[in-house]
Amino acid sequence: MDKKMKVTPWEVSGEIDYDKLIKEFGVQKIDSKILDRIKRHTKDLHFMLRRGVFFSHRDLNWLLDEYEKGNKFFLYTGRGPSGRVQLGHLQTWYFTKWLQEKFGVELWFQFTDDEKFLFTDKSYDEIQKWTHDNMLDAIAVGFDPKKTHFLVDTKHASLLYPEAIKFAKKINFSTVKAAFGFTNDYNIGQIFYTSMQAVPAIVPSILNKKNIPCLIPLAIDQDPHFRVARDVYPKLGYYKPAIVHGMFLPPLTGTGGKMSSSKESSAIFSTDSPKEVETKIRKYAFSGGRDTVEEHRKKGGNPDVDVSFQYLRMFFEPEDKKLGKIEEDYRSGKLLTGELKEYLIKKINAFLAEHQKRREIAKKEVDKFIFKM
């Protein structure tokens, strides 16, 4: 667990120190003052905000200033479609859905198929297959179809590429080298790619021919893209996008790094069966409990490192009272690891049953969501 922390858009490893990330990335902590400000508009606060799962931001006060002046923002998030969608992705998307509902705003959802083609050894066709597959999950989240627009980098290149080169012209190789750790061996598509990720934050402004503020909810590993593009937005005449950063849902095997689609044993996928969820949680979910029941009863468990507890806290137990009780009982030894796991399994399976039902329906709704140029 002492492994050196590394957080880039393409690698998250080591024990994550979020306070250190806030400093290194130069972002602001989401504090009670800004939470109060959000609450004035949303009435309640999403539990992921209350519990600091979305923990830091850029320019959120400015965004709320604009909102309060009647200058509505839009949301922008996305997905690199290189495999199945897992809980870590869904966490951000369900939070984004809450933002869409509470603020009544548009969402632009980017599928970075070019990125995933360029950064993996997967074929173009395979990435296209995952793009379609992953859209089903995004639709299943329940975004408002009238207010949600999917952009696919290759499909919408005539819209995105002409803008991307405007960012690209102001970013040199030294900059991406420093921001992402690229070397001369990186391919020229990888080097260019960050420009494409910058664009959706200005698409509504282009289409409406006026500046519209943008809020990007994302896991913090994606922040370097916007750190690089950030200074470019005003140079092109646009607002810098505001950002809220989420923590990583930990991998099943422990609290370092993040849940990853590429490691089967680390992730629970959106299409996993109840049986698979059960097996994975039982078999892999790292426990903060004691070695024996006797010891656990006597000394209690540690929810801070217990993956099952963390999943409840970060995603599957919205009710603070219930979560508090679980934490208390686990710490005291009243609640055993097995019991905690069973509770989580039930929660996840209930959640996935609903998600998977909507995912089936989504198969007929893809066209509705893809932006018509």
Added chain:
Amino acid sequence: MDKKMKVTPWEVSGEIDYDKLIKEFGVQKIDSKILDRIKRHTKDLHFMLRRGVFFSHRDLNWLLDEYEKGNKFFLYTGRGPSGRVQLGHLQTWYFTKWLQEKFGVELWFQFTDDEKFLFTDKSYDEIQKWTHDNMLDAIAVGFDPKKTHFLVDTKHASLLYPEAIKFAKKINFSTVKAAFGFTNDYNIGQIFYTSMQAVPAIVPSILNKKNIPCLIPLAIDQDPHFRVARDVYPKLGYYKPAIVHGMFLPPLTGTGGKMSSSKESSAIFSTDSPKEVETKIRKYAFSGGRDTVEEHRKKGGNPDVDVSFQYLRMFFEPEDKKLGKIEEDYRSGKLLTGELKEYLIKKINAFLAEHQKRREIAKKEVDKFIFKM
């Protein structure tokens, strides 16, 4: 004139040694054997081929093999629209038109507006203006509208970008560094750009879902793009394109480097008035004649370094007999520099009068040429 030769897509300078370029670039000289082979199909030979203005090639024998098997090729050339079109561009395009006529083939004409935006300090809007302007010149050349398709990199990005990333994935920064002399200060759009130039050579194959050979006529400074992309084509399942390389039309001021749109005194533009042509030739065209009429009559002039003579040879005097007479008379001192210049002025102005007439008509024909996706 001893300045070190430099030939890249973005800089041509120094005394050009074409034999050295053939060796450095690893291309083949166009010899009498291959000229005979071309002649079998075209009946006559374009004077730019007879006189070695198009002087080297890649894979032309293979292209003719395929052609003779009934596997027709298509042509691909282009223009980086950053300013007015000048005679150096028109030279390649008129030759390309001859190829289109003689072989009865399609032409794909790429406007690399992204490139010119990324490699100059011009604004996006200015480049768009030049793109439209330069299209008028391409149309005025007289390409068959039924067989000619304009691609604009930004406008057709949904077609080009998804293919460009397939090239990009197989080209790293070290490679473009070596091929183009890029440094870490180059912007990430410049680094990516060569992938976009690779794509038109496969567009007809994609659209027709079968492999179609491609012939690219170009000035040799553009060859490095294809040298970089060349090995990638077969990896993606396509033929390597064949290429014929043209020499540079020299700048007015001398035989080093190439005619350049960015130096007013070095170029004659497609839209120059008869008066402007007259003034430029009289004032700037480097002379191979002697300092005084007396000396010239006695010792004769040197047509090899005389820009006016070279323009006649390379572009404006298609008739070998007339050109031979001019050369003889100039060498002997019978023809004076002033007389040679007057002859060239008449030739260019007659040519431009026709070109400009068609250029006016072209204003209503742009839509016909732009490829409909």
